[in-house]
Amino acid sequence: MQRERLPKGSVEVIGLLEDKGALTQKEIIESLNEKKPRAIRYTVRQLLDRAVLVNRANFDDMRSSLIGINPEMEISLLDLITKTKTGQTITA
Numbered sequence: 174m175q176r177e178r179l180p181k182g183s184v185e186v187i188g189l190l191e192d193k194g195a196l197t198q199k200e201i202i203e204s205l206n207e208k209k210p211r212a213i214r215y216t217v218r219q220l221l222d223r224a225v226l227v228n229r230a231n232f233d234d235m236r237s238s239l240i241g242i243n244p245e246m247e248i249s250l251l252d253l254i255t256k257t258k259t260g261q262t263i264t265a
Contacts, residue, residue, distance in 0.1 A: 179216075179219065179223070179225075180216040180219050181212070182212055182216040183216055183219075183225075185208070186216050187242065189201060189204055189205060190241055194241065195229060196239065196241075198213075198214065198217055198238075199237065217240060221240070224243055224246065225242070226240050226243060227240070227241060227242075228240060
């Protein structure tokens with residue numbers, strides 16, 4: 174297992190998804206408009222790779238998928254956010 178830090182925008186993406194529920198990647202980018210789209214896409218991809226977020230089918234528009242928080246995540250989101258803000262390394 175590697176010990177790595179989450180990308181910089183992780184706290185904002187996780188917070189947004191906690192507040193609004195599952196969103197498409199485009200909706201996440203539009204909601205976090207102060208960031209660069211490329212950085213947000215990278216953050217989402219990293220969180221998906223670490224199983225913090227999950228992809229689900231978007232039945233309203235099958236060209237995109239909904240991204241939401243993984244309900245089966247082992248570490249609580251509060252601990253994850255706290256460790257990311259304090260600069261501690263986490264096991265993912």
